[in-house]
Amino acid sequence: MSKLPPAPPSLDELRKEIDSIDAQVHALLMQRGDIIDRLISVKQTQEVGSAFRPAREADMMRRLVQRHRGILPIDTVESIWRVIISTFTYVQAPFSVHADLSLGESAMRDSARFHFGFTVPYIAHFSAAAAVEAVAKSKGDLALVSATSSRTPWWIPLEAQGAPKIIARLPFIERADHPAALPVFVVSRVADSAMVTEVEMWSVRVSGWNAETARALSPLAEIVAVPDTAFDGAALLISITRASSLDKIKSALIEAGASVRSTALVGSHATRYTVAANDAPRS
Ligand SMILES: O=C(O)C(=O)C[C@]1(C(=O)O)C=C[C@@H](O)C=C1
Numbered sequence: 674m675s676k677l678p679p680a681p682p683s684l685d686e687l688r689k690e691i692d693s694i695d696a697q698v699h700a701l702l703m704q705r706g707d708i709i710d711r712l713i714s715v716k717q718t719q720e721v722g723s724a725f726r727p728a729r730e731a732d733m734m735r736r737l738v739q740r741h742r743g744i745l746p747i748d749t750v751e752s753i754w755r756v757i758i759s760t761f762t763y764v765q766a767p768f769s770v771h772a773d774l775s776l777g778e779s780a781m782r783d784s785a786r787f788h789f790g791f792t793v794p795y796i797a798h799f800s801a802a803a804a805v806e807a808v809a810k811s812k813g814d815l816a817l818v819s820a821t822s823s824r825t826p827w828w829i830p831l832e833a834q835g836a837p838k839i840i841a842r843l844p845f846i847e848r849a850d851h852p853a854a855l856p857v858f859v860v861s862r863v864a865d866s867a868m869v870t871e872v873e874m875w876s877v878r879v880s881g882w883n884a885e886t887a888r889a890l891s892p893l894a895e896i897v898a899v900p901d902t903a904f905d906g907a908a909l910l911i912s913i914t915r916a917s918s919l920d921k922i923k924s925a926l927i928e929a930g931a932s933v934r935s936t937a938l939v940g941s942h943a944t945r946y947t948v949a950a951n952d953a954p955r956s
Pocket residue numbers: 712716724725726727729730757758759761762765
């Protein structure tokens with residue numbers, strides 16, 4: 674005698690399952706909050722002012738993407754975790770995000786809200802220098818500044834000892850259809866032990882900067898250049914990955930006819946991590 678196939682679950686039953694999962698997710702988030710409460714005393718955030726740990730966050734975001742499966746879009750998973758982590762950072766030590774809007778408002782605002790949520794206060798500035806200056810005066814605030822172009826060499830104040838530094842590049846997970854794709858540097862003052870040093874950020878001042886020197890350097894490193902008419906030169910912000918080195922960059926500059934007037938380390942961030950537009954990790 675053949676058995677009838679089991680009846681599909683009713684809408685009511687499925688909703689009960691969803692309610693049970695929602696209650697578990699909520700309970701787990703509250704439990705996460707209790708752990709953060711205990712973590713505060715272990716971490717001694719007060720000394721440096723900021724609870725933000727870029728190395729830890731870059732690693733968490735990569736693992737999140739690698740383990741993700743199913744129909745929930747990666748954008749949603751990433752933005753949920755950004756809000757969870759940022760809000761728990763804020764709960765440990767309140768901070769504000771200072772955004773430079775000089776190159777356009779909406780993409781920068783999207784990046785700030787996507788990566789730091791709505792609980793963290795958002796403060797608009799009309800120059801990168803003003804955003805960085807606000808961070809320098811604060812204890813643990815962050816500045817968001819374009820990572821690909823600039824009208825002014827806002828990174829020069831970061832050369833000083835004790836000044837804030839570039840600590841991250843956003844988005845942590847890059848992909849063609851990222852909803853907050855604007856390339857952004859995060860500037861803040863964090864404990865040395867919290868920094869990721871995979872990509873070093875160097876401030877390099879040169880004389881003899883022209884289209885030819887720019888071309889000679891472009892295959893070696895990512896550069897933001899601001900011409901400096903007084904010296905027929907430029908202030909450069911150079912990203913140096915493990916595959917290259919400051920010495921290689923300096924040699925290339927000299928070979929192309931420029932001279933290096935000064936160099937200073939102004940921060941570092943995690944290696945850029947790219948996945949295919951539709952979810953699958955690529956590395
Ligand atoms: O691991 C830490 O140090 C934390 O403070 C926890 C946490 C998180 O919520 O997971 C929050 C802030 C840090 O930037 C990294 C991670």
